[in-house]
């Protein structure tokens with residue numbers, strides 16, 4: 001399990017660098033991130049959270065003790081992501097973050113987004129995401145811009 005950066009650490013405030021080399025080292029990093037995320041009962045983890053300032057995150061929604069009602073999806077490695085379009089409709093929802101333990105915040109997110117990203121082999125994928133999966137993507141995407149849910153949280 002990799003050490004997780006916590007709120008206040010500089011790596012969480014940096015804009016992450018694009019991934020340019022899709023080698024075995026990148027595969028290994030993704031595997032270690034997936035393992036770390038699963039051990040911590042997360043539904044997503046971004047490279048800056050494990051002290052690597054790279055445009056890489058994993059989304060892997062699954063019901064777990066932290067998110068009992070999360071939908072089930074196979075883990076997806078997301079590299080050099082872009083948000084192409086976003087629905088005007090925004091939805092409020094409670095979010096946690098592995099870097100901000102024991103805290104939940106209400107955050108407004110787009111209900112649906114069209115995204116583009118590379119997978120571990122460098123292939124581009126383009127798709128629409130909605131609901132909880134779109135929420136995870138927006139949360140992790142923020143980490144790559146140096147933004148955490150603390151900056152996104154709406155005042156209760």
Ligand SMILES: [Zn+2]
Nearest residue numbers: 096097098099
């Ligand atoms: Zn987070």
